[in-house]
Amino acid sequence: GAVVSQHPxxxxxxxxxxxxxxxxxxxxxATTMFWYRQFPKQSLMLMATSNEGSKATYEQGVEKxxxxxxxxxxxxxxLTVTSAHPEDSSFYICSxxxxxxxxxxxxxxxxx
Amino acid sequence: GxxxxxxxxxxxxxxxxxxxxxxxxxNSASDYFIWYKQESGKGPQFIIDIRSNMDKRQGQRVTVxxxxxVKHLSLQIxxxxxxxxxxxxxxxxxxxxxxxxxxxxxxxTVWP
Numbered sequence: 477g478a479v480v481s482q483h484p485x486x487x488x489x490x491x492x493x494x495x496x497x498x499x500x501x502x503x504x505x506a507t508t509m510f511w512y513r514q515f516p517k518q519s520l521m522l523m524a525t526s527n528e529g530s531k532a533t534y535e536q537g538v539e540k541x542x543x544x545x546x547x548x549x550x551x552x553x554x555l556t557v558t559s560a561h562p563e564d565s566s567f568y569i570c571s572x573x574x575x576x577x578x579x580x581x582x583x584x585x586x587x588x
Numbered sequence: 589g590x591x592x593x594x595x596x597x598x599x600x601x602x603x604x605x606x607x608x609x610x611x612x613x614x615n616s617a618s619d620y621f622i623w624y625k626q627e628s629g630k631g632p633q634f635i636i637d638i639r640s641n642m643d644k645r646q647g648q649r650v651t652v653x654x655x656x657x658v659k660h661l662s663l664q665i666x667x668x669x670x671x672x673x674x675x676x677x678x679x680x681x682x683x684x685x686x687x688x689x690x691x692x693x694x695x696x697t698v699w700p
Contacts, residue, residue, distance in 0.1 A: 579624070
């Protein structure tokens with residue numbers, strides 16, 4: 477089946493720094509990838525749609541200047557959390573797929 | 589947007605019993621639904637999907653039923669096993685867009 481990877485799986489950073497999370501489709505190409513965040517014991521919340529070669533589409537209420545998305549190739553999308561604060565601590569998950577969505581294993585971000 | 593919710597936040601069953609997890613959706617335009625399983629600290633794992641032109645779809649030990657009249661779908665797991673213990677999410681959306689909206693999740697606990 478289709479495999480989506482994320483890197484890193486866990487990251488701890490200090491408040492005010494930026495963190496980059498990578499999402500890769502390993503055995504297929506994806507023109508579109510999606511980024512979600514998930515708080516403990518809560519559901520996944522769609523943040524943005526990452527489009528290869530064009531700007532990302534953000535969901536309402538998601539700050540595009542804070543969550544920078546780059547989809548430079550058909551197998552890689554990156555999410556950069558800029559000037560991270562403790563409230564940005566969350567589980568970030570990406571998905572990819574040309575029809576069915578396959579999810580990455582997630583990245584646990586902790587901002588201290 | 590889509591509003592997808594689950595009737596019960598928790599479900600406990602005995603090993604070997606059948607489990608039924610329910611989900612309701614609000615957007616009549618939704619034409620694609622997926623059930624995901626998420627284990628603690630991991631990304632969602634695809635279980636089964638169904639399109640709006642179907643009422644029922646079966647997989648290995650799982651069946652999804654869709655009732656478009658009342659905007660309800662359910663996931664049935666036959667002969668539930670301890671390894672089935674996880675949080676189960678339903679997600680809905682328009683298949684052409686690929687954007688999914690997740691319900692709250694149901695924590696399934698299987699007792700030996």
